[in-house]
Amino acid sequence: MTKQDTPLQIAQRLLADRQPHSALKIVDNILEQRPDHWSALMRRAKIVEWLGDFPAARQTYAQAAESGARADVVEKALARIDAVERQIEDAKNCLSDGDADQAHAILSNARKKNSSALVELHLARAELARGQLDDADELIEDFLRERPGHKLARKIKVEINAQKGRGGTSGQAKGKTPKRKKPALRKQGDPGAAFLAELPDRIAALDTAIGTDEADARRHIQWLRKKSDHLRVANWADDADCAKAAHFAFAKSPARALRNYDPALIAKSVEYGYIVWPRRIQDYVAHRSVLDVGCGFGAFGNGFLVAGAESYTGIDPQMPLDSSTVKNKRKRKKANLGVTPNQIMQRCPDIHLINGVIEDLETKATFDAVVLHNVTEHLHNIRNIIPNIRTLLNPDGHLIYHHHNFYCWNGHHKMPNRPEQYVPGLAEHDEVADWNHILIAPDLPEDHYFNTNLNQIRLDEIKDITYDNYDVVKWIEIESPDAVAERLTDDVFARLRGFDDSLTRRDLMVNAALCVAKLK
Incomplete structure (x- = not known):
């Protein structure tokens, strides 16, 4: 000094x-x-x-x-916080869905911003899930030196020690002490850093060349396609330039990608969170035809094309084809997409949107992937739909769904969504909080939301239906957070069991299930 x-x-x-x-x-x-x-x-x-x-x-x-x-410096700092916060949330969702590798990729990229130690906390979770115990231990030790009382960090540390005690994979050669590493920042000469630094100018040049200089546009597209490895570890669900690059890099056909390219729509898809789900299941949809059952407002189509899908068909009986109103999934409120489903189809010829039900599809239509995102809990004929989807799948196709469990803490789809939002004494909260929605459901009128919009299927029933009709590739049960577990006291559990003695703690604590299945 x-x-x-x-x-x-x-x-x-x-x-x-x-x-x-x-x-x-x-x-x-x-x-x-x-x-x-x-x-x-x-x-x-x-x-x-x-x-x-x-x-x-x-x-x-x-x-x-x-x-x-300086205003520009402050704006840059605020944008960095927004980006890192989204990356942490996306990584947490990936960990909940059992995709530790994707979470690791997102957090490794976020860590390069050197913004928050929370990135390292969740990166430690990802390393633990991947079996890299020494890497996880190093990250969590650094975090605990700064925040020794952090509950989640201490819990991770206990789990690392437990796995090491069971002889878990360390990621290091036996008998060697891993060197202490400083937090990884981008090194000069890092190809990934150079790619990300050059990308905004490349995208701007491509957008300018399209429609004015075909040869120059092709040159930029080929450059993007050669950089697909860099994009696979970039967070293209959260960055508009990366998403535009992914649209070309992951597409099966560059010409087809160009025909469906709408940079403004891609930017809105990023802003409103419509690329997060397609990115999570990219391995099953890239270069494939996708049918999205219960697609909502029709905004997912561009996200699936960015993930490399060859074509996208979305179907929903409540989708207004001439309205630009969609749900902003990041802010959980309605917003203006700027285009209607009809206009999306005009701009992107490989996106097909249908206001209707499965039975409205062409009788011989088949797809490589049929996806349902938080839809299975709403369909009253779900017990027939899951088996019948077999007729819509090509021989090597996959059924993919994310199911929100009605019997979990927030299975009611109302406020409060999380325990920290619960205001005891507020009638509309008390009615459904702490699993009360399960108790009141049988006595509600037929036109109540619980009866018109939620099928109340049990977790084991939807699982059994799927296993009976498909070869299940992946079944991941996503636990509710610790804040929910703390509310499932012995008294609460006894009260619920008194109402229905078949209920188990698993029924009440599993928030959702992610399923990937193929034809038998």
Whole structure:
């Protein structure tokens, strides 16, 4: 340390050395004397961003802007928080669905932003799920040095030790002590970093060339297709430029991809979260024809083409073909897509949208993949639909569905969706919270949402129907979070068992199931 070091420089170095709490004390001392010190506010925002308190970081960045920090720097910081937060959420969803490799890819990419230690926490979860115990241990040790009381981190540490005690795979040669590594940042000369740095200019040049310079457009498309390996580990569900690149890189036919290319629609698909599900099941839909049963507002089609699907057919009896209103899946509210389903079909000829039911399909229509995303719990004829889908599959096709369990804590599809949203004493919350929706369901009128929109099928029943009719490739049960488990007390469980003694803790704690199956 030199005499020229200012307190903010010392704080910056402490943060770089992973001593955020010491850095925070120094910055807070400055702000006690000068609350409007924009540079100290920027440093404080960065520290709390690293600690994972994203709301506080956003607020502090805003205060820094009001106190004189450059607007473009603040906007860049806020965009970084938004991106990392989405990546963490996507990775958590992948881990819930049993796709640890995809979660690892997302988090490895997010880690390069050097934004938040929460990335490393969840990366440790991914490494643990992949059996890389030493890598997981190293990450969680670094995290616990900064936040020794963090419950999830301590739980992960206990599981790592338990697996090591059982002789689990360490990912290191026996007898060797792994070297301590610093947090991985992008290295100069890293091909992935160079690709991502060049990508925005390439996409802009491609968008300009399309329709004006066919040869130049082809040249940019070929460059993107040669970079598909970089894209597979990029988070193209959350970045518009990466999604546009994926549209060409993963497509079976470049000419066909160009014919279906709508950059504005791809950007909206990213913004509203319509590429996350296609990305999760990409292995089963790339270069294949896809039928999406219960497709909702018709906005998933572009996401499946970005994932490499050859064609997409979406069918839903409640899809208005002339309305641009869709659900923003990230914010869980309605939004304007800017185009209607009819206009989507005009712009993207390999997207076909049908206002109707399965029986409205052409009698000889078959597909390589039939997907249902959070639809199986709504279909009252689900016991017939699952077996009948066999007639819609090509010989090597797959049935893929994500089923939300009616008997889990939020199986009612109403508020509160999570325990932290529950307000005891609020009548509409008390009616359904803590599995009360199960108790009231039999006495509700026929026109109640539970009876008109939820089939209330048991988890084992839908599983048995699937196993009876298909060879199941993957069946993953996604547990509810710890906050839900804490609410399933012995008293609550006894009350539910008193109502229906066939209910098990599994019935009540499995939030969803992901199934991939093929014809027998």
